[in-house]
Amino acid sequence: MNISQAARRTGLPAKTIRYYEEIGLVAPRRDANAYRAFSESDLHKLAFLGRARALGFSIGDCRSLMALYDDKNRASADVRRIAQQHLASIEEKIVQLQSMHETLTRLVGACAGDTRPDCPILDDLAAPPGSG
Amino acid sequence: MNISQAARRTGLPAKTIRYYEEIGLVAPRRDANAYRAFSESDLHKLAFLGRARALGFSIGDCRSLMALYDDKNRASADVRRIAQQHLASIEEKIVQLQSMHETLTRLVGACAGDTRPDCPILDDLAAPPGSG
DNA sequence: CTTGACCTTCCAGTCGCTGGAATCCCCATC
DNA sequence: GATGGGGATTCCAGCGACTGGAAGGTCAAG
Numbered sequence: 001m002n003i004s005q006a007a008r009r010t011g012l013p014a015k016t017i018r019y020y021e022e023i024g025l026v027a028p029r030r031d032a033n034a035y036r037a038f039s040e041s042d043l044h045k046l047a048f049l050g051r052a053r054a055l056g057f058s059i060g061d062c063r064s065l066m067a068l069y070d071d072k073n074r075a076s077a078d079v080r081r082i083a084q085q086h087l088a089s090i091e092e093k094i095v096q097l098q099s100m101h102e103t104l105t106r107l108v109g110a111c112a113g114d115t116r117p118d119c120p121i122l123d124d125l126a127a128p129p130g131s132g
Numbered sequence: 133m134n135i136s137q138a139a140r141r142t143g144l145p146a147k148t149i150r151y152y153e154e155i156g157l158v159a160p161r162r163d164a165n166a167y168r169a170f171s172e173s174d175l176h177k178l179a180f181l182g183r184a185r186a187l188g189f190s191i192g193d194c195r196s197l198m199a200l201y202d203d204k205n206r207a208s209a210d211v212r213r214i215a216q217q218h219l220a221s222i223e224e225k226i227v228q229l230q231s232m233h234e235t236l237t238r239l240v241g242a243c244a245g246d247t248r249p250d251c252p253i254l255d256d257l258a259a260p261p262g263s264g
Numbered sequence: 265c266t267t268g269a270c271c272t273t274c275c276a277g278t279c280g281c282t283g284g285a286a287t288c289c290c291c292a293t294c
Numbered sequence: 295g296a297t298g299g300g301g302a303t304t305c306c307a308g309c310g311a312c313t314g315g316a317a318g319g320t321c322a323a324g
Binding site: 145147148151155165166167185190191 | 279280281282283288289290
Binding site: 044047048052055056068073074075079081084087091097098100104107117122124126127128 | 176179180183184186187188197200201203204205206207208209211212213215216218219222223225226229230232233235236237239240243244245246247248249250251253254256257258259260
């Protein structure tokens with residue numbers, strides 16, 4: 001199967017698939033004309049990667065997760081640890097974003113958004129409340 | 133004032149300040165020895181940038197916001213539009229992260245996390261529920 | 265034989281820094 | 295005047311995870 005078909009089947013851009021090969025996440029065999037030939041197993045790996053990436057796992061995590069998937073003697077604790085750490089970092093990001101969201105919502109709410117120059121958003125960026 | 137003092141006063145790493153100069157966000161004058169000499173106005177700009185970046189604005193947005201800040205004939209609507217677009221993108225990110233969080237929480241909760249290989253996390257990555 | 269859709273590789277760019285090397289400057293001490 | 299240490303400077307490379315584009319090879323159809 002050609003790369004464009006593999007792309008269609010996995011939902012990953014062909015460019016991304018090539019990149020995954022380059023960094024050693026998949027290794028499709030090659031036809032005589034040097035075209036990549038994807039097996040069902042390759043597709044399975046790519047789909048695995050796609051789902052892991054969609055859950056926000058880093059490429060490094062994906063590599064570890066695939067290795068664990070392949071290791072039939074794995075301990076599920078190892079998988080769980082990776083997932084839990086990722087979960088924690090997601091929680092951190094959410095907290096940060098929510099804090100930004102809160103501040104921005106307040107500022108946007110305070111700004112008239114008209115043709116006049118007065119702007120609480122800029123005021124806050126120039127000197128946050130309680131600074132003087 | 134030297135760069136290290138400017139860094140201390142603004143809370144930005146010296147490297148970041150140099151980078152901001154490189155991309156034209158600040159333009160401290162230079163002493164005879166080529167050392168950057170930061171004025172209070174430079175510090176103010178850097179602090180502005182620091183706060184805007186802390187709210188997640190892109191460098192491009194920061195540039196626009198600073199320009200608006202300097203433009204005493206600005207319309208607050210222009211500022212508000214930038215902030216609102218940013219707010220929308222933050223909301224998008226939060227939604228995405230929350231969706232990841234939900235799935236991961238479920239998977240982590242379902243995984244025994246012991247020495248056995250059975251792992252719902254890997255099962256899900258290999259073939260999500262409802263796929264066959 | 266040409267057309268056009270595919271495939272290949274390789275290089276550059278994205279974003280916002282960050283680390284490091286090589287060099288220079290300034291001040292204090294001996 | 296030499297030396298040492300802590301600044302400062304520039305420039306180049308790299309991060310993560312792709313993405314875009316150029317230059318060229320391949321294949322099936324007409």
